[in-house]
Amino acid sequence: MKKTDIKKGADRYAKVVEWSEEDECYVGRVPALGYGGVHGADRAKVFAELCDVAEEIVAIHEADGRALPDASPRFFSGKFVLRIPPELHEALALKAEQTGRSLNAVAEAAIRKGVATA
Numbered sequence: 333m334k335k336t337d338i339k340k341g342a343d344r345y346a347k348v349v350e351w352s353e354e355d356e357c358y359v360g361r362v363p364a365l366g367y368g369g370v371h372g373a374d375r376a377k378v379f380a381e382l383c384d385v386a387e388e389i390v391a392i393h394e395a396d397g398r399a400l401p402d403a404s405p406r407f408f409s410g411k412f413v414l415r416i417p418p419e420l421h422e423a424l425a426l427k428a429e430q431t432g433r434s435l436n437a438v439a440e441a442a443i444r445k446g447v448a449t450a
Contacts, residue, residue, distance in 0.1 A: 338391050342387040343383075345362050345364050346362070346405065347362055347382045355371060358373070358374070361382070362386050369385075424442070
């Protein structure tokens with residue numbers, strides 16, 4: 333496979349670079365390729381290195397004759413089942429009733445707040 337084809341193949345995969353409070357640096361990963369080991373103080377450099385790593389992974393798969401994982405993004409319907417203790421369910425239902433909102437709206441707001449602070 334030519335270098336340009338390897339680059340095109342690697343470009344199909346989403347690359348994620350996020351700040352890690354725990355590591356006190358940027359951490360880069362390519363979820364669909366199962367890779368997450370690039371880190372550093374400069375976000376742009378981490379991303380550039382991550383792109384190089386993705387190309388290496390694609391080249392290795394090609395050289396080994398292995399198929400690459402699906403690069404298409406996963407589809408999320410917005411629906412999932414969540415099991416919670418009955419007392420939390422009751423508290424959410426009471427909050428919904430008191431505020432005139434649906435249980436779904438109250439639960440969504442609580443999850444959004446939790447995700448924002450996580």
